[in-house]
Amino acid sequence: MKRILASLALATLFLMGLASGGAAQTPLPQGVISGRVVNGTAGAAVPPALTVTLQGFKGTDPLAPQATVADAEGRFRFTGLETGSDYAYVVHTEYLGIQYGTDALAFEGGQTEMETTLFIYETTTADDAISISRIHFIITASAGALTVDEVQSFSNSGDRTYIGAEPAAGAQRTTVRFAPPPQAQDVQVDEGATPGRFVQTADGFADTLPVVPGQSTLQVILSYVIPYDPASTTLSTTFLYPTKAVNVFLSDSGVEMSSEQMMLMGRMGTGPQAYVGYVGQNFAKGDTLTLEFKGAAKTGAATTAPTGGLPTTGYVLIIGGLLLILVALALAYPALRRRQSAEAPAGESAAPCDDECEELLAAIADLDDLFEAGELDEETYRRRRQALKARLLEIQEGAQE
Numbered sequence: 001m002k003r004i005l006a007s008l009a010l011a012t013l014f015l016m017g018l019a020s021g022g023a024a025q026t027p028l029p030q031g032v033i034s035g036r037v038v039n040g041t042a043g044a045a046v047p048p049a050l051t052v053t054l055q056g057f058k059g060t061d062p063l064a065p066q067a068t069v070a071d072a073e074g075r076f077r078f079t080g081l082e083t084g085s086d087y088a089y090v091v092h093t094e095y096l097g098i099q100y101g102t103d104a105l106a107f108e109g110g111q112t113e114m115e116t117t118l119f120i121y122e123t124t125t126a127d128d129a130i131s132i133s134r135i136h137f138i139i140t141a142s143a144g145a146l147t148v149d150e151v152q153s154f155s156n157s158g159d160r161t162y163i164g165a166e167p168a169a170g171a172q173r174t175t176v177r178f179a180p181p182p183q184a185q186d187v188q189v190d191e192g193a194t195p196g197r198f199v200q201t202a203d204g205f206a207d208t209l210p211v212v213p214g215q216s217t218l219q220v221i222l223s224y225v226i227p228y229d230p231a232s233t234t235l236s237t238t239f240l241y242p243t244k245a246v247n248v249f250l251s252d253s254g255v256e257m258s259s260e261q262m263m264l265m266g267r268m269g270t271g272p273q274a275y276v277g278y279v280g281q282n283f284a285k286g287d288t289l290t291l292e293f294k295g296a297a298k299t300g301a302a303t304t305a306p307t308g309g310l311p312t313t314g315y316v317l318i319i320g321g322l323l324l325i326l327v328a329l330a331l332a333y334p335a336l337r338r339r340q341s342a343e344a345p346a347g348e349s350a351a352p353c354d355d356e357c358e359e360l361l362a363a364i365a366d367l368d369d370l371f372e373a374g375e376l377d378e379e380t381y382r383r384r385r386q387a388l389k390a391r392l393l394e395i396q397e398g399a400q401e
Contacts, residue, residue, distance in 0.1 A: 031083040031107050035091065035116035037074035040213060041159045044122050046074040047095070052118065054078045056089045076118075083107035095120040098161055098210050121161045121213055129158030130176060132243040133216050138275075139248065141255035141297045146226040146233065152178055153216040154241070162211040172199055175211055176218065177240050179204025184224035192221075192386060221386070230255070230296040238288045246289060248278040254298040259291045 033054065037046045050070045056063035070076045070093075081089065085106070092101035100120045107114065136151040154176050156162055164175040179201075180187050189205055191197045199206045211218045226235055250257050252267055252274035265277035283289065 028083045029112050030079070031081040031112045031114070032077065032079050033081060033089060033091065033105060033114045033116065034075070034077040035102075035118060037070050037076065037093065037118045037120060039121065040119040041122040046070065046120065048072065050074070050093055050095070052076045052091060052093045054081075054089055054091050056081070056087060058082070059086050081107075083112055091116060091118050093118060093120065096123055096161075098123070098163070098212070100212065119213075121159065123163045123210070124158065124160035125163060125165045127162055127164075127176075127241075129156050129160075129213075130162055130211055130241055131155050131157065132239070132241050134245045134247065135243060137246070137248045137291075139257075140251045141228065141253045141293070143297055144228055146228045146235070146255075146293065147223070148184075148226060148235075149221070149223045150180070152220045154211055154218040154220070155215045156211045156213045156217060159213055161213065164206075164208075164210075172208060174199050174201075174206035174208055176220070177201065177204060177206045178220055178222070179237075179240070180222060180224045181226065181235055181237055183226055185227065187222065187224040190221040190223075190382075190386075192382075219386070228255075228293065228297075230294060233293045235291045235293065236288055239283045239285055242285050243283040243287075244281065246280045246283065248291065249275040250278070250293075252276055254295055255293055256295045257291055257293050259289070261289055262291070 037050055037052065039046050052068055052070050054066045054068075056065075066078055068076050068078065076091070078089075078091075081087070085108075087106065089105045090101050090103075091105070092099055094100075098121075100118060102116050102118050105114055105116060131154070133153045133155045135153075136149075138149045138151075140147045162175055164173045167173045189198050194209065197208055199208060205222070207218070207220060209218060226233065246262070248257065248262060252269070257276070257278065259278070259280075261283075262278040262280040265279055267274060267276050269275050280289070
């Protein structure tokens with residue numbers, strides 16, 4: 001369900017900027033959304049009489065849902081739909097207790113008909129197809145502390161939804177696991193729109209949400225504080241799953257980071273929002289990433305760093321702004337690696353971000369304005385912003401394929 005909500009949030013954020021209060025316009029023709037439910041698991045079929053629901057939004061306001069039953073071939077059809085630019089739709093269904101949904105759908109340029117495919121999957125208790133497509137570490141250094149915000153994006157390369165192993169009697173079923181460094185303090189995990197989503201384990205945490213097939217279909221956000229000795233401080237983390245890429249962004253506060261496993265990408269941003277970026281790739285399950293920090297933080301650096309816990313509003317803005325840089329780094333990394341080995345042609349550079357990146361950043365900026373103006377509560381603001389960030393991550397990982 002979280003992925004469905006993310007699609008809706010993403011669509012409605014775009015639409016907020018399109019809706020306007022001008023003079024009455026000629027009514028637009030009504031639209032039709034039709035499609036088919038497909039079981040994406042090899043050899044599996046769509047169950048009979050599956051209920052399919054269409055959830056519409058006008059701007060940020062949900063419309064009354066419509067429901068129908070898919071026919072013997074899994075086909076469905078919804079008619080009489082508004083086609084204005086401020087409307088968006090998501091088709092979803094529940095199968096084996098798991099919610100599946102399409103991406104957000106919107107009629108464009110006089111369009112009145114749309115076709116979509118709604119995938120469902122059988123389930124598995126084996127995690128052999130689970131990996132981490134990318135981990136982001138956003139680290140703010142201040143006197144005596146490194147404040148870390150960590151974003152992990154999980155992928156499922158199989159054709160079954162991972163639901164976790166059968167739990168012991170009385171225990172809750174869990175899926176992916178993750179753990180902060182041993183010396184981490186004030187550890188917090190963002191549950192988003194799913195209270196009680198995470199379970200504490202002996203060595204960290206476990207998620208209770210399923211991992212559906214696809215790239216970056218599940219995100220985990222945690223934060224913690226590492227006590228910092230300017231003489232030398234080590235942050236080590238062991239990968240519990242194969243991990244394709246790691247990004248580190250360290251606040252440009254005078255503290256230096258070194259690691260044989262990471263490549264320096266350079267400085268970005270200005271003033272209190274300046275960061276130094278690093279990137280590494282292709283870590284195996286069981287590998288340990290070791291980051292060494294040393295040097296005193298600049299005077300006054302502590303005034304711009306968070307004091308622990310999940311990101312404050314201002315820090316969330318920093319993370320969102322860095323995501324476009326992450327996209328550029330993903331595109332630039334292979335070229336930089338080749339340059340380092342003297343194998344790349346002269347003048348090779350990163351590809352520019354596409355139009356969707358620019359739209360996403362504009363939507364983030366619009367959302368920030370609404371929040372600062374008091375038109376959105378903090379929970380809604382953070383949930384919708386997380387949906388935008390998730391889409392930027394998808395673009396980033398797609399650029400590396």
